[in-house]
Amino acid sequence: MSKKPLYWNIAKKNLSKKDKVMSSLLQKYSSPSETILTSRKDIFFSLCKSIIGQQISVAAANSIFLKFKKKCKNKVNAKTVSNLSFIQLKSCGLSKQKVKGIKNLSKQILDKTFNPRLIPKMSDEEAILYLSQLRQIGRWSAEMILLFTYNRSNIWPLQDIGLLRAISKNYKKNYLPPERFVKLLKKRFSPYCSVATWYLWRSIDPEPIQY
Structure with missing residues (x-):
């Protein structure tokens, strides 16, 4: 942090x-x-956590994320996730849609169709629209990323x-x-x-x- x-x-x-x-x-x-606002400065980690936490309680999200992190052998990055199967990810307690969202995110980062390095140069609204193009990422999730990963003011x-x-x-x-x-x-x-x-x-x- x-x-x-x-x-x-x-x-x-x-x-x-x-x-x-x-x-x-x-x-x-x-x-x-x-405790005050800090940044992990790891957008892939934060986006995965945001997707996992959608529409479930904080306790449930934390439990699933710990299983997800363990499945990634504590290396939550696009390459590690891309090597995990759909069934392996689903076994963490993730819905089909959330697995698809996380797999799609890892693919887009690896093939560079999504480039996080562009975000610091964007306005808040531009960044929200850019992030919202990702599967399973809506306006709220994009705002959480700007707040917690980029510490926008x-x-x-x-x-x-x-x-x-x-x-x-x-x-x-x-x-x-x-x-x-x-x-x-x-x-x-x-x-x-x-x-x-x-x-x-x-x-x-x-x-x-x-x-």
Whole structure:
């Protein structure tokens, strides 16, 4: 894992001035031992983890990913996965669609029809569209990759259930919170929506998530 993003401390000061609720969350989770956003800087690893975690609980996703990692002999890369059979991958607990997504990802990285090196040069929206061309990767998964792998500073995943729950809880809104209000917060927190997202997640989950 890498160190925290360079913008992190500046973002916290900025958000504290803009929003009382965010200021309170930042103070509550300010302990030196508090986990913060870092990056594995391994897009294949992160994309596999994202595909595996789709539409299942965090506990189930972690269990399946450990089996997947073991099947890869702790070398989660495109070459290792390409050498595993469909049945071997499915035996980890993966659905057919998820196996196809992971196999397709390894193929595209190996034949260079998908080039992760292009992503740092793209805007957030360009990168989301590029990542979304991959099988099993939609907008939400692409946003998670930009947040956790590339540590982009202004990601606000509107489709994320955890974020919407946290907004409802902290801003005293019914669930689902009004879309207009969620977009208002995005405007308020820009250009540091990623940091706001992180602390809102933290307010509802004792286990910080990583991809």
